Amino acid sequence: MSTPGPRRTTIKDVAELAGVGVATVSRVLSGGSASAETRERVLDAATKLDYRPSALGRNLRQQRSGGVALLVPDITDGFYARLCDGVLSCARSYREPVTIGVTGDDAEQEADLVGGLLEQSMDRIIAVPTGDGEMWASAVRAGLNVVFADRRVWSPGQHARALDEVPAVLTDDRSGLRTAIEYLTGLGHRKIGFLARQGMSHRVAAFREAMGDLLDEDLVVFARASRDSAYAAAAGLFQRRADLTAVIAGGNMLGEAAVLAARELYVRIPRDLSLIMFDDVPWAELCSPPLTVIAQPASDVGYRAAELVLRHGRRPRTVSLPTELIVRSSCAPRR
Template sequence: MGRAGHAGPGPAGERDAVATTIKDVAAAAGVGIATVSRVFSGTGSVSAATRERVLAVAGDLDYRPSAVGRSLKTRRTGGLGLAVPDVSDPFCAEVVAGVLECARSLGQHVLLDATLGDPAREAEIADRFAEQRVDGVIAMPSGVADPWTGFGRTGVPLVYVGRVPSCRSWAGKVPAVLADDAAGIRSAAEYLVGLGHRRIGFLGAPAPGTPPDVREDAFRAALAALGVPVDEDLVARARPTRDSAYAAAAGLMQRRADLTAVLASGHLPGEAAVLVARELDLRVPADLSIAMVDDIAWAELADPPLTAVNRPARDLGYRACELAARGTARRGPAGPVLLPTELIVRGSCGPAPSRRDRARH
């Protein structure tokens, strides 16, 4: 009669219905069940010869350790929870790709969900990850609310990626892997001022009632350092949606005919700036220069191609996964990990037009 889990007598060598168990491996290898368990868990002392014999027998019997059994013993799933606002968003998609690449290299699996920018949905996902007892959490928080902090209190590694909660109480209490947005905004603002622009709109600042974020603070600081007054009427606020970004861009460009440049705080307001400029028959960059944060694929394909601050989304995801999977986050943050940004100069920015030039057009 065939060994359990292997082809026995029967048509076409069909496998027996009963799968190979750890007892079968132990019996065939001439060792105890505890020894087989130590080999596959990587814990405890096992001689090299015994380990090789157990693995050889397991391979011959096509034995696979039970993930369910391991999770019952450890009370963990052995996976990482990953939450992003929108998996279809180009920046989020690259972050996810980086996390998956790292997880694959570490032998981890990932539970992925999207918050859709909804605080209630985000809280539900956090609760679900807690119920599933994930080994670590990587979160791109969606706003002011922060339902993730409970993981840190229970010893589960928690890492923010790409952004942190906009509440000031965060204050570096949770490890984070971030792009150096301040440096990116500063380089873009300096570039526009160097081209002679003084009436620069900042499009996509946090919506009214929420505190300024790193990008708005950096924009204000950069202009102040360059001796350019910040015109509050040129700071256009929007929620992180296409409709809100479009409304903010339309309001800004229609309200301020003297505007010569727009620095968009992300690719959604950047897209809105391009659309509204086209609808208002503004020539880019002759009438209006446009630069944005996030060098996503369509930026290079726009006409003209857009100047953009490149944030290394895939690297952000990879590094955050390393921290969460290896438990580095348990040791407490030593400040956020900042990855460098780069200003990619393209044809959407040019010298500031004079009032006469714009009037002639």
């Protein structure tokens, strides 16, 4: 059943046709030194035979498979989809294939995935990490070339060293949140809630910091990765605290849940509750009312991360990309 087909043309065939040794062919094709005449003969032979070097042979020899791995919590989330798109688009210009894995924000799955990557001798990886500092530290010790995107791993104590070396491409949540909260307080809001998902500890920390004296710990709630959990968290918060007048959703799935929960509970936006959502997705504008958001350059995050991991230059420092508050109609003055 399988194609017995004609053997694929190897470097040996090219060498034979060109009347040179395989070493010479390899050198010519990878830009080494060779006489002009030889170079031409080799190139001729290669095109004549339509020779494509086998990545397999190369990889084995060099003890590393090409390409980049990309680990995201959920590819279905518009933010991560755009991040992937950025990575993909940068990787294409380097002609590097991208292997994608979904962690589901679960440390165990993440470790599994990384294990599989190691087995494949993948040595470059872009990850939106999920917590386990131990695992990541051991991965970089194992020689893995890691770049974090969107968030970095919380480095508790001993791993700090290894992990602080890891470059990351982040969004400037801190300033985004500060702007958003200033905007809300400017509208008179004092009781401001935060809808988070596990793995958003950095964002929650930034929220706490930006809230300062206004912070009410009871108003920050966590959801698990699923849509249902997000809905439950939002609905729970809205019911529990009738004094809530504004809420910030830590991501687009949380924002979606907030809109849904509000509608279900007859909480009117923005009349009864002001809402700001992290991440500007296309539907934010279609929503009624159109949602005020903190826009993040998701695609750029991916692109830059890919650049960091693909460019062989010197170790670059972590970079933080700006966010922007886009005011639409989901916030109103406190009544």
